[in-house]
Structures are given as structure tokens and as C-alpha cells.
Amino acid sequence: MDIPRQHTIRERHHRILDPFTDEKLAVLGRALRLTPGTTVLDLACGTGEMLATWARDHGTVGIGVDMSSVFVGRANERAAALGVEVTFVNDDAGDYVAPEPVDVAACLGASWIGDGVVGTLSLLERSLRPGGLALLGEPFWREDPPDETAVIGSGAPSRHLFRSLPGLVAQLREAGWDLVEMVLADEDSWDRYVAAQWLSTREWLDANPSDELWAEMRAELDTAPLTYVTYQRRYLGWGVFALMKRP
Template identity: 60%
Template sequence: MDLPRSFTIRESGHRIHNPFTSEKLATLGRALGLAPGTSVLDLACGSGEMLCTWARDHRVTGTGVDISTEFLTAAHARATELGVTDRVAFRHGDATGHVADEPVGVAACLGATWIGDGAAGTVELLRRSLAPGGIMLIGEPYWRREPRDQATVEGCYATTKDDYRPLPELLELFGRLGCGVVEMVLADQDSWDRYVAAQWLNTRRWLDAHPDDEMADEMREDLATGPVRHVRYQREYLGWGVFALMNR
């Protein structure tokens, strides 16, 4: 049970596995006004950057769950580096259906709402772990601009236009789910660049070190087409943000 190898190759040097910079992640933590001791559950936590930095900066405690053994190794190393191993823990497993042992003050899924078969299902999953008055964090893509054709849709890693919603419609969905949106921090084109362009460098370095690997041809093709695809489609049409929700 693990992520596809191509994904971990592209993001092998990433601490944050979505189009957020460390500055935006810090902005989100400050915006929430987290009290020391707040418990956090982070589903599909990746390399644990949110939990580790918030444990350092806001003295939260928490648990991260992720399917990637490689990313969890990085999460444990980051917790040690920041001196927060007494406040955070990481579990290897499929976050789909995972519910905290005890209710938490913050339940999060940033950029992996496939664990709930979409945003609506992920909200319902996070609710099962949330303490009364707690906050859910959902990281989700949305259309910045109406896609002009099917090539644009596919260039943004979607199958149909309906795979994503415009930002107003995404917030309306949260409302229909019985949630109030109480905060949001949105990625911008620069943070998209930092996320995606770093994948190109990771891939190139991996190819230089593993030119005869069975995945080398696939990764060469990915590197050859990825930069133009990003600037033509993803950078222009696709937004991404983290939305803080509370039950109404």
C-alpha cells in the first residue's frame, strides 16, 4: 500500500505536496488562531509539514495519516529536526475512512479529497473526527477561469469540466453541506510555480541518477511535456485553496 512511484519521484524534494508555499501554510496557521494544545488530525498528511510547523509555532498536537512510506519517513525526520516528536505522530495507512480515536479540534485533508470520493464525502469523513466547535480544513482545486475546451480540461488533470467547480460554486457546496466558511487561504500563480516547477528539477535529478530505470522513459516524457502543459493550462485555469469550515 503506497503511492504510485511516479508521484514520489516528482515530489521527492517537496515538504508540501500541494500548491502552498511555506509562507501560505504559516498564514493559514496564524489566521486560525490556534490555541496551544489544540489537537489536529491530518488525513493524507504527506511529509507532515503542516503538523510539524504548527506544533513548533502554535504548540498544537496531532496525528498524520498517509499511504506513502517515503513521505512518512520525511515527516518523522522533519519532526525530529523541529524538536516536536513529543507532540506529533504519524501513521502509515490509507486515510480513506480513517476516524480519530478521540475528537479533535482541527480535522484536515489538504489536497486529497479522493479519500472521501470528493469534497462532499471528505467533509462528512472529517466530521466524524471533529469535536464540537472544531474546524475542518479542506484543500481543493477550483476553476480560476472557464476552461475553453477539452484539451484545457485534460491539461488541468481533469476528465470533464465538472470535476472542478468555480470558486463561488465550491463555497456554495460547503453551505449546502451545512458548513460555514470561516477562513480561506488561496494559492496564487507563484505558489503553483513553486509546487510544479520543483517537480521538474526533482525529475531531472532522478533521471540523471537512474537513466536506465524501468520508469525512465515515462519520466523523460513527463519532463519533456510538463513545463508547457503547466504554463498553458494549469497555471492559467486552475486555482487551489484551503477552506476552513465549521458546522452550522
């Protein structure tokens, strides 16, 4: 099971595949007051950095599911390097339910797996024990994009797919969840996610001149930095929202 190879080219040196840094991931783990033995499910876990570092730092026990065999391979390597036990499954997470109810169920940066915010929360809820925590990593508009060029440049599939931060928080409340914590990305942490892709892309281009994706990746690097600083860095926010179902 796999995803387009362009992702694994751009992000092959990334451990976190979202606009968080190591520090922000650690802040989130501390904010949630995780204790040893806390069970965590991470749907679309990427390279498993959250599960691996939280297992190291808090003694959590985890399962991660991701569609990319490359990312799951790297997740297993990372868990082994940190000496932690995390189970990674290479599969579509769109209807994955944990074998036993978990304390924390997460989906960071992939809410399309449940067809949007509300559907993804319902998917997470199917694996959560009563009173458990759902973690949703989701974009929002920091500023209203002035036109369609700004929407496309921000990387959003459409203007209406994302809301403002108050709009997103209201949506979470209307869906029946209490927002109990949040950690937000900032421009510097966005740079660690996006700008870090450019060097990986350039090094890959230099090393793979006859690859069938070479022209496409070359064209991407020609425009990606300017598009990012003009639109995405300004207009798009991102955060992880910790939620508990309202009784």
C-alpha cells in the same frame, strides 16, 4: 502501503505537496488562531509539514495519516528535526477516525479519499469535536476551461469534478458548513509546487538511466512545463477552506 513511485520521484524535495508555500501555510496557521494543545488530525498528510510546523510555531498536537510509506518516513524525519511530537500513521485515510475527537480535522489536496468534497467533509466530521474546524484543500476553476484539451492539460480528472470558486463556496454552504476562513494559492505558489518538480525529475533522470520508469519520466518532462504554463497555471485555482458545521 504505498502510492505510485512517480509521485515520490517528482516530489522528493518537496515539503509541501500542494500549491502552498511555507508562507501560505504559516498564514493559514495564524489565521486559525491556533493555541498550544490544539489537537489536529491531517488525513493524507503527505510529508507532514503542516503538522510539524504548526506544532513548532503554535504548540499544536497532531496525528497525520498517509498512504505513502516514503512520505510518512520523511514526515517522521521532519518532526524529529524540528523537535516536535507528531504521530504519523502509514495507512489508507479513507475511513480513518481519530481515537479522540480533535479540534481541527484536515484534508488538503486529497478529497478523493472521501469520494469528493461532501464525503470528505463527512469523514472529517467523524473525528471533529462539536464546534471544531474542518480544513479542506481543494482545486477550483479560476476560468472556465474552453475545451477538453484545457481540462486535461489542467490536470483535472474531469471538468465537472471541480467548480468555480463561487460554485465551490456555494457547495460548502449547501453541505451545511460555515466558511469561516480561507487562504488561496496564487500563480507563484503554484510554481513552487509544480515547477519545483521539473528539476527533481531532471536530476533523477540523470542519476537513474536504467530505471524502469526512466522513459515515462523522460516523456513527462518533455511536455510538463509547456502544458503547465498553458493550462494549469491559468485555469486551476487551489485553496484551503476552514469550515465549521452549522448548528
